[in-house]
Amino acid sequence: MSTLEIRDLHVTVETDQGTKPILNGVDLTINEGEIHAIMGPNGSGKSTLAYTIAGHPKYTVTGGTITLDGEDVLAMSVDERARAGLFLAMQYPVEIPGVTNTNFLRTAKTAIDGQAPAIRGWVKDVRETMGNLRMDSSFAERNVNEGFSGGEKKRNEILQLELLKPKFAVLDETDSGLDVDALKIVSEGVNRAKANTGLGILLITHYTRILRYIKPDFVHVFVAGKVAEQGGPELADRLEEEGYDRYVGAPESAS
Numbered sequence: 001m002s003t004l005e006i007r008d009l010h011v012t013v014e015t016d017q018g019t020k021p022i023l024n025g026v027d028l029t030i031n032e033g034e035i036h037a038i039m040g041p042n043g044s045g046k047s048t049l050a051y052t053i054a055g056h057p058k059y060t061v062t063g064g065t066i067t068l069d070g071e072d073v074l075a076m077s078v079d080e081r082a083r084a085g086l087f088l089a090m091q092y093p094v095e096i097p098g099v100t101n102t103n104f105l106r107t108a109k110t111a112i113d114g115q116a117p118a119i120r121g122w123v124k125d126v127r128e129t130m131g132n133l134r135m136d137s138s139f140a141e142r143n144v145n146e147g148f149s150g151g152e153k154k155r156n157e158i159l160q161l162e163l164l165k166p167k168f169a170v171l172d173e174t175d176s177g178l179d180v181d182a183l184k185i186v187s188e189g190v191n192r193a194k195a196n197t198g199l200g201i202l203l204i205t206h207y208t209r210i211l212r213y214i215k216p217d218f219v220h221v222f223v224a225g226k227v228a229e230q231g232g233p234e235l236a237d238r239l240e241e242e243g244y245d246r247y248v249g250a251p252e253s254a255s
């Protein structure tokens with residue numbers, strides 16, 4: 001069984017005002033096939049956690065470990081992390097001018113698998129997956145995310161997730177900015193990916209709405225750069241009613 005393990009993770013970022021600590025001792029263990037929801041107020045460091053797992057150079061790890069099946073993720077380059085089976089769906093997906101979606105997907109798939117996918121099966125997979133995500137076939141030949149609406153970008157992230165078949169996926173606010181129909185389509189894609197490959201999922205969200213469609217096994221409340229509380233799905237129900245006030249008022253979250 002595959003396991004992604006985060007231990008006592010401390011992360012800083014360089015700002016104009018100097019070095020700013022953002023993650024202050026994150027502990028999290030995700031096994032394959034598990035869905036973990038991370039919920040927390042804006043600015044609590046959720047995206048920082050996502051970027052740190054993916055290896056974004058802006059974030060400096062000052063303490064702690066991230067391991068994937070015992071291998072040191074922090075020692076890996078961004079490419080190596082992807083090849084090891086880590087995937088990040090970004091809160092704000094980037095546009096890649098001059099690179100078509102099909103070329104991007106094929107290049108990424110080839111890099112991750114170490115060999116090019118057999119062309120006929122691949123073309124069929126891409127077409128089917130786009131159909132499932134209600135993406136018009138014209139999106140295949142458009143440049144990655146260029147001129148895509150917010151919702152189209154989020155679908156495109158899930159297209160990558162379904163085709164690249166990682167072991168662990170970090171989904172950073174994949175629900176934000178989606179209307180209910182798009183939310184269902186995106187959630188179905190995530191649930192399909194889990195059913196097909198048994199991946200582990202770190203689902204970062206500000207709102208409980210997406211948890212009606214993607215059922216978490218565990219819920220972690222993230223405040224001031226660390227997990228303030230964890231529980232099962234019932235914790236999300238309580239957050240829905242009470243919001244984050246209770247946590248944000250705590251001395252620990254003072255900045």
Ligand code: ADP
Pocket residue numbers: 013014015022040041042043044045046047048049058
């Ligand atoms: P969340 O995703 O929970 O809203 P973020 O991880 O985006 O939180 O941000 C956490 C804190 O770190 C915020 O105060 C944010 O302004 C700060 N921060 C994150 N990234 C940077 C950066 N690259 N430069 C400066 N500050 C940053």
Ligand code: MG
Pocket residue numbers: 042043
């Ligand atoms: Mg935010």
Ligand code: MG
Pocket residue numbers: 046047048091172173
């Ligand atoms: Mg964020």
